[in-house]
Amino acid sequence: MKIVFLETGTLGKDVSIDKFHSLGEVIEYDLTLEEQIPERITDADVIVVNKLPMNKKTLDKARNLKLICLTATGTNNIDFPYTDSRNITVKNVASYSTESVVQHTFALLFYLYEKLPYYDNYVKSEEYAYAPFFCHIEERFHELFGKTWGIIGLGEIGHRVAEVARCFGCKIIYYSTSGKNVDPFYERVSLDRLLEESDIISIHAPLNDNTLNLVNKDCFDKMKKTAYLLNLGRGPIVNENDLYEALVNDKIAGAATDVLCKEPMSKDNPLIKIKDSKKLFITPHIAWATIEARQRCADRVFDNVKNFMRNL
Numbered sequence: 098m099k100i101v102f103l104e105t106g107t108l109g110k111d112v113s114i115d116k117f118h119s120l121g122e123v124i125e126y127d128l129t130l131e132e133q134i135p136e137r138i139t140d141a142d143v144i145v146v147n148k149l150p151m152n153k154k155t156l157d158k159a160r161n162l163k164l165i166c167l168t169a170t171g172t173n174n175i176d177f178p179y180t181d182s183r184n185i186t187v188k189n190v191a192s193y194s195t196e197s198v199v200q201h202t203f204a205l206l207f208y209l210y211e212k213l214p215y216y217d218n219y220v221k222s223e224e225y226a227y228a229p230f231f232c233h234i235e236e237r238f239h240e241l242f243g244k245t246w247g248i249i250g251l252g253e254i255g256h257r258v259a260e261v262a263r264c265f266g267c268k269i270i271y272y273s274t275s276g277k278n279v280d281p282f283y284e285r286v287s288l289d290r291l292l293e294e295s296d297i298i299s300i301h302a303p304l305n306d307n308t309l310n311l312v313n314k315d316c317f318d319k320m321k322k323t324a325y326l327l328n329l330g331r332g333p334i335v336n337e338n339d340l341y342e343a344l345v346n347d348k349i350a351g352a353a354t355d356v357l358c359k360e361p362m363s364k365d366n367p368l369i370k371i372k373d374s375k376k377l378f379i380t381p382h383i384a385w386a387t388i389e390a391r392q393r394c395a396d397r398v399f400d401n402v403k404n405f406m407r408n409l
Contacts, residue, residue, distance in 0.1 A: 098122070098406060099161070101141040103129040103149055108168060112391045120402055131155065138162065143402055152176035156185070164188065164405050166398045171331070173304060188401040192253060193393040194385035199257045201384035202299055202329050205353035209325055210297075212236035214374035236375070242266035247295030249311070250274050250302025250330060251283065258299055259283055270294065274302045274311070292319040297327065304331035312336065317343035328354040329384055341367035344376055353378040 098121030102114065106127040117123045121142070129137060134155040138144055143164045149155070151165055151174055165180065167189040175187055207213065215236045219225060225233060246267040248255045259269045259282075269283045272291045279285065288311075291298065298320070302308045312326070313336040320326070326349060328335050337358055343349050360382055362369060371377045385391075 098142045098402075099124070099140055100143040100145065100402065101138050102126060102145045103134065103137065104145075104147045104168070107147040108395055109386070109388075109391055111388060112395050114395050114399075116399055117402070120399075120406060135159070143405075145398060145402075146174075148174055150174050150176075151180065151187075153179045156180075156183075163409075164402065166401050168394050168398055170194075171303065186405060188398075188405070190394050190397040190401070193397055194387075194390040195254050195257055197387040197390040198254050198301075198329055198384045199261060200387070201355060201380070202258050202301075202327060203261065205327050205329075205355065205378055205380070206297060206299075206325065208378050209351045209353055209375065210241070211238045212375055214378075240266075241297075244268070244296035245270060245294050247271065247286075247291040247298045248283075249288075249291070249298065249300045249334075250308075251278055251280055251285075252301060252303075254329070255299075255301035256280070258301060262297075267297070274305075274307045276307075288316075289319060292316050293321075295324060296321065297325050299327040300330040300334055302330045302334060304333055308334045310334075310336050312340075314339040314342065317348045320349050322347065322349060324349050326352040328352070328356055330356065332357040332360065338367055341371065344371055351376045351378075353380075355380045355382055355384040357382075 100117055100121055100123045102125045105125050126137060129149060131150060134149060135158045138159040140161055141159055142161050143166060144162065145166045145168060147168045153176065156162060162185055165185060165187045170189055170191050172187065172189055180187055219233060242265060244267050246262040246269055248259055248269065248271040251259065251271040251273065255271065262269060270286045270291055271280065271283050272288045273285055311334050317339060340352060344352060357366065368377060368379065
């Protein structure tokens with residue numbers, strides 16, 4: 098078996114993939130451009146990939162290809178009609194980053210909710226050293242206790258966020274983007290009701306026809322002016338132009354996102370113009386990327402390759 102890693106840089110240099118050598122010849126590329134894919138996989142039996150497009154254009158010359166392994170849960174980059182036509186198996190990895198994404202959800206929230214950028218800068222500027230009082234309460238913030246937390250997409254990650262939010266005393270409501278999710282523990286509501294009642298809204302849904310551009314100007318008009326929006330799903334679920342307008346016009350209190358419509362961030366993205374960290378916090382798609390989650394991801398890809406080979 099020849100196993101070709103096309104994007105080891107997305108796993109990080111601190112993640113070990115040494116055990117893949119026990120399965121066959123391993124070729125590693127830290128970064129691959131789309132136009133480089135065909136030449137690099139010509140004689141590959143297995144491709145390990147993250148975000149690169151897997152379609153006729155990129156795969157046509159890979160005549161030995163039997164298996165595509167994703168170091169991700171999402172499969173938007175796979176042309177399944179094409180891979181199915183060639184009997185190429187596709188395996189993703191699920192549940193490897195749940196705890197990491199949940200943790201990051203609350204990191205984003207507290208950074209904004211407790212106005213931490215302001216207080217951090219206040220102390221580091223040395224103003225606190227000359228303060229007349231032991232405390233400095235310039236930026237007001239609130240308890241989570243008693244607030245309503247609305248979740249868009251109550252899958253595995255959304256459910257864990259709900260569990261943690263309940264520990265802080267939040268009331269949980271959720272909107273099912275598929276219309277099929279019925280949970281015995283939490284109240285399912287319409288999107289309009291979720292927007293109108295929630296103090297915090299977090300997105301944990303996949304990107305599909307139901308969620309594309311789901312959160313837009315109409316939604317921001319319905320949200321509380323004191324509400325915070327967190328996007329831990331996919332960038333295109335939120336209309337970035339509408340979010341920009343909502344933030345600069347104080348329609349909502351703030352927003353944080355780990356995902357964007359285009360990654361890396363486009364220079365034309367309107368959100369890049371907002372420099373107030375009390376209002377907007379963007380992280381570069383790292384919610385999934387704790388050391389533990391990345392190693393877990395690599396280990397599950399190994400299991401996928403090993404199990405596939407065992408069944409040949």
